[in-house]
Amino acid sequence: MKTLNRQDFPGPNYPTKVIQFGEGNFMRAFVDWQLDVLNETTDLQAGITLIRPINTDFPPSLNTQDGLYTTVIRGLNEQGEAVSDARLIRSVNNEINPYQDFAGYLALAHNPDIRFVFSNTTEAGISYHEGDSIDDAPPVSFPAKLTRLLLERFNHFNGAPDKGWVIIPCELIDYNGDALKALIQRYAQEWQLSPAFLDWLETANTFCSTLVDRIVTGYPREEAPALEAQLGYHDAFLDTAEHFYLFVIQGPAWLAEALKLTESSLNIRIVDDIKPYKERKVAILNGAHTALVPVAWLCGLETVGEAMQDEDVRHFVEKAINQEIIPVLDLPAAELREFADAVTGRFQNPYIRHQLLSIALNGMTKFRTRILPQLLAGQQGNTYPVRLTFALAALIAFYRGERAGETYPLQDDEQWLTRYQQMWPRVGADLSLQELVDTVLRDKAHWGEDLTLLPGLTAQVTASLENILVQGMRQAVKALD
Helix, strand or coil, rough: CCCCCCCCCCCCCEEEEEECCCHHHHHCCCCHHHHHHHHHHHHCCCCCEECCCCCHHHHHHHHHCCCCEEEEEEEECCCCCCCEEEEEEEEEEEECCCCCCHHHHHHHHHCCCCCCEEEECCCCCCCCCCCCCCCCCCCCCCCHHHHHHHCCCHHCCCHHHHCCEEEEECCCCCCCCHHHHHHHHHHHHHHHHHHHHHHHHHHCCCCCCCEEECCCCEECCCCCHHHHHCCCCCCCCEEEECCCEEEEECCCCCHHHCCCCCHCCCEEECCCCCCCHHHHHHHHHHHHHHHHHHHHHHHHCCCCHHHHHHHHHHHHHHHHHHHHHHHHHHCCHHHHHHHHHHHHHHHHCCCCCCEHCCCHHCHHHHHHHHHHHHHCCCCEECCCCHHHHHHHHHHHHHHEEECCEECCCCCCHHHHHHHHHHHHHCCCCCHHHHHHHHHHHHHHHHHHHHHHHCCCCCHHHHHHHHHHHHCHHHHHCCCCC
16 A cells, blocks of 8 residues: 555645644644645645644654645534545645754745645643744744844845735634734844834734644544545555544635635634624533533533433533523624534534543533633523533533433543542532532632622522532423423
8 A cells, every 4th residue: 555645646736835833633624624624626826835843853844744634524514414525635735843854944935826824732822932033943942033034124125015924823722813823922022133023023913812623633543444445545544533623713715715714615704803702602612512511420421422412411411501601692693503403513523532521621610611601691680501500500510520320431620639639528528518518609719709798699509509419400401401
């Protein structure tokens, strides 16, 4: 069986117009996959050079396959049908390790065709590294590396206003474009770069913040031999991902034409502000995950897929989304419901086994950031959204650490693990359920306010928690309908 290479598997070649920091699975099945579709369906004609942001030989360079690799996109489509689509990605031209070829790295700045810079260097990548110098070859941090590359371009083209780049980071931090720009400006000032460069940085370059959304499961180790037999070649860089994806870019309207999006049906949106989309994702996708976990786990289930096949749990999640989360979000209702339908479809993806206990990590913080805002927004007098409040009671029950007489591992901040470990054995002895709930809700440092001061909340959570303990989780969930 032949290994992928451009001689044995010929196809289109595209001139390099994109620099991408990060060669990992996510970018290859998200940004590079979308650019490949655009290259095939429009006249974008954008080849990609990958930059390895850290000095490592693992995984091996994509150059070993001439930049070729295969994405396998699997999941439920918009009609609820299981689909699997393999695409041979031809848009990656090469990979450069700047630690091993710094001259080749700087030479990218001399290419007049390059217009876009994408990145995903993990959440820690957009950060300041003290000691990075203009003379380093290369500097340590990603922002410093990019500053050096931008300076090279500025000098090579004598500050030409049409030679700036559109910089589109995909790291999972809020307003990543703004954060990256601020660090580049900081390095430019520390390196005492000219005012002309700082002006060019501001006026000739466009920094975009983004929201990215796709579950990428990466190399399918157990399935690789069968997939390669179907494909007819060996591919050491096979990359699997779910069917759903969303790319929201906060940037100027002309970006849609620059990326040829007007000629495509890809789910890429150019918007004025990513905040509503961020809130939608956190509230609906992440919030539903967080609400589902303790309920499904204490119903005896193990994975998200099993939970969505369970009628009681599925109804709980769907009603929480449709009746309690969507009504308090600030986007058109139809758009929110379309996203919600996609979310429940993603939860049912038969190709992904998402373990509930892995999602349960840091559940207390996740509840505060993902669900509490909607719970409070839905307050009506002394009552609160039934299912979101029930989810909080279920979370407290989950931290008892016992299911059907057996213990299970809990992962959270040490203060919460210790607190629950000390309180739960006392319930029924010298501590009432209400006192337990009071202690949890009173933690102003965690919640940002003393939730026991909200009229009726402690009583509602306590009543739900008592139902869970007396009736069992399944009967308590059924009783909500």
